[in-house]
Amino acid sequence: MLKVGLTGNIASGKSSVARLWQQLGATVIDADLLARQAVEPGTPALEAITQEWGSRMRDEQGALDRAALREIVFRDPDARERLEQIVHPAVRALRDAEYRDAEERGERIVVADIPLLFEAGLVGEFDVVVLVDAPEAVREERLVRDRGLEREEARRMIAAQMPSELKRARANLVIENRGTRDELEARAREAWQALLERADG
Template identity: 60%
Template sequence: MLHLALTGNIASGKSTVAALLAQHGATIIDADVLAREAVAPGTPGHDAVVDRFGTQVLAADGTLDRAALRRRVFNDPAARDALNAIVHPAVRRLRDDAVGAARERGDRIVISDIPLLFEVGLEHAFDGVILVDAPESVRRERIVHDRGLSEAEAQSMIEAQWPSDRKRAGATWIVENDGPRDALAPRVAAVWEAIRHLAASREGR
């Protein structure tokens, strides 16, 4: 089984690329989905977050209010580290379970979608890294347009992650997403062909 990582900075279009790769036949393991599972009501992760941050980060139905939690930790590095210390180990266990299940099914190409792959130092744990990238100005415009935030807020979100150049240096494949979706699909298809050939070579075909 070929196990790859997919990453990209905010508003790079990583989720769109993940959906296109799934259409080509990849098994996608989404870190955002796992993160929600890790802190679902009734889990140790949920209890730990509430113990650390209080009931003000809960929605009316008892689930975590992710927006409120994000606001709570965004400009507080100590709080963000505390949250990561709760969530990341649980997500890692869930990812390991999902990868194990994919291996048992005989899936050939498994791609773990991990937004902060480089920031948490996981890039060397995979057979290759796919980076989705777009110029900072394009990503800032997308954040403002799609999320209704100010340019200052968008810039703050961009600066909270590693710069693209640093990630590009560690990527195996780069998908440029600086234009419309109809330009993105053939770029993803080209990367998929390279991945498929790598998987075949590992199988000795």
């Protein structure tokens, strides 16, 4: 079973590639979904977050207040690192369970969609790492136009992530997304075909 790590900085188009690959038959493990499951009420990770930053991290229903947490971690690198130390092991355990299930089903390729793959030091977990990338100015514009963020907040979110140049140097395959949706889809299909050939090789 070929393990593929799919990553990309915010507003790069990574999620669009993941959706297309899923339509083409890929088993996609969504790290964001696992991260939400890892901090559901009653989980050790949510308890640890509450101990670290207090009860303001929970909403009225006792669930994680994501906006409050985001406000802390995007402004404070130390807080972001501490959050990753809490959440990443819980997410890894959930991801390992997904791998086992896929292997039992006889899947040829499993794609793990992980925004912070490089930051979390997960490169060694995969046979192939695929990066979806777009210029910083393009990503900033997408955040403002498509997600309704203020430009300053968009810039702060982009600056909080590892620069694309460092990721490009470490990825096995880069899918460029500086043009239209159709162009991205064509490149994503080419990349998927290459992965199928490698899985069968």
